[in-house]
Amino acid sequence: MDDRSWMYRRLMDGRLRPEYITGVRRFINFAFSIDKNISGGKIRCPCVRCKNQKFLKEDDVCKHLLTKGFIPCYENWTVHGEPYVTEPILAGPSSIGMSHVMNDVCLENPYRNLVIDAMGVGDAFYNDNMSSPMVAGEIPNPEATKFFNLLKAAEEPLWDGCTKQSKLSACVQLLNMKSTFNLTQNAFNNFIDFTKSCMPNDENLVSNFYDAKKFMRPLGLGYEKFDVCPNYCMLYYGADAMKTNCDFCGSSRYKPRNPTSKGSNKAEKQLRYFPLTPRLQRLFMSPYHAKDMTWHHYHKSDNGVMVHPSDGEAWKEFNRVHFSFASDPRNIRLGLCTDGFCPFDMSSNTYSCWPVIVTVYNLPPWKCMTRPFMFLTMLIPGPKNPGKKLDVFLRPLIDELKNLWSVGVETYDV
Template sequence: MKTREDACEHLLIKPFSPGYTLWLRHGEKPAEESSICTPIIEKPTTEVNPTFQMVREAFNFTMPHGSDEATTGKPVEDDDLELSYLYDGPSREAQDFTDLLADGVEELYPGCSKYSKLSFLVKLYHIKCMCGMSDKAMSMILDLLQDAFEQAKLPSTLYEAKKTIRKLGIGYKKINACPNDCMLYRGDDEDATKCKQCGTSRWKQKTQKGSVTKLKIPVKKNGKPLPTKTLCYFPLIPRLQRLFMCSKTSTEMFWHKEADYNYGYLRHPKDAEAWKEFDAKYPFFLTICAVFV
């Protein structure tokens, strides 16, 4: 996958040749179809696979319904032949996209048509998050499922399950914090070992056996000290991008701009005078934000 600027540069260096191949499987249509109006016979609508829709929206990638790529999850070999001069190999995002599509079509177990490997994992992880299950409990459940259903395509460890979930772009950043909520260990304070406000140690301290007295010795795991408190930070920009990319929430993001007249009721901050004044002062702010996202 390339950025808009890279794609423009590639087209300037090596434009389309006279014998350009029409990529019908990628949504292109012959020139005759665009100029001639022909009656369209509506086909019965097929149910959209929610797993594929979730993967496509996570990568901001759309494909025509019913295409081969949406059902096989295999990379198109023609691209490697025709566009080999554009890249040396698949990027990490492209590989993640291909892996998720492959997991989306792989049956959970032979003969299972209700759940794929990816859809079952997403539902299982959703239960973990909604119920506040610990990582230890989740690992025990995975071990039990693997023991009971040997043919099921389940991740062997919770770490592997999280790696798959992270490919959907719903991760977060961990920032160490003072246990008294005085400060965050970030920026210039990223390497600090104690709070600059209250002097409390950044790391968990070992205690005497049968006592609460701390020995001022950091508790370590895998050779690294454990922080006393951690803040889970969800970056704003990726969340806004996801809201605009998802078909179920993108329309709601523009509701305040496209909604009907309020008839004097304050239904949304947009109906307030401060919002109207901001719109009048910066009329292109919403459009710029939408293009940026």
């Protein structure tokens, strides 16, 4: 596979690089050379705005790519008919090895591609004839094994001889229907029971809603909920998890309800927390991203030009102070940022919602500040600005970061 680092080196001194213009033309010629890409004289546009969702004419695709650039992480043009490869394509020819190409059946399986896109793991790291991944050097740890089993489920037929659905595709579509049509858990379970009664005895369909959630858990898409004092005084977390009133203002943790009504108490306010560790581990499970996790250590800046935080004096001083940490380039450097925004129309409803985002500075500059690598870790509820009490909400994240710093987590590195 040729070097495609040009795709994310669009400008130089505010002008388009000649190699980028040539590359765009080469991409368009390739895309239009495959008949199945063309619909009404148009192809999918892979720019950062269209994201391969819109079909545009040749001139419009060219204009978008020249003015906006390619969607992140699209060096392998799979949507435009190119076979999937597991080796990185970003670096120059010296780092390009033999490509492992997926067969046509895999390319036509969108649910297998869904897992691969979410986790970044290629076909070379899985043997279709065995239940465990075949990786030279080391057996994956239990967390990695769970993911590879999910990848296998993308090709496991729903029953022996079924060609239209796999175990994974059926589970994903059922969960999507539950969300789309707002089905209750009982309705979902009854629907599963009826569906299983219409299928052969060797079916592989999940048994109920609980099993469906457990089956999809290896993708790491879940989150945790923590109750919060309505005045932002404290988080009902850790040692305070069982308390019912705020230690500072005395406010009740729960909304008032009729004593005769059934059901559990509802919290006045809740924080949604998205664990960071599993997402960092997935970066090392990917042969495509794992190599870039050491980019900050091996890259060399030209003529003293600062192109990455690792070129700065603060980074170098940190390396001198924490020499043991800096000695392994795989150790992760993170940046944290937050800002409030109103998700509604400001003229009709004032509401301040605060996302907290963590970025991975190990990655090269054309990756580390792009959407796939900006990890949303928590969503601080409104309607008021948390102000100086922002640290109350950050407690779960700080505890997780402290554990990663002082203890660490065993991670499978491909």
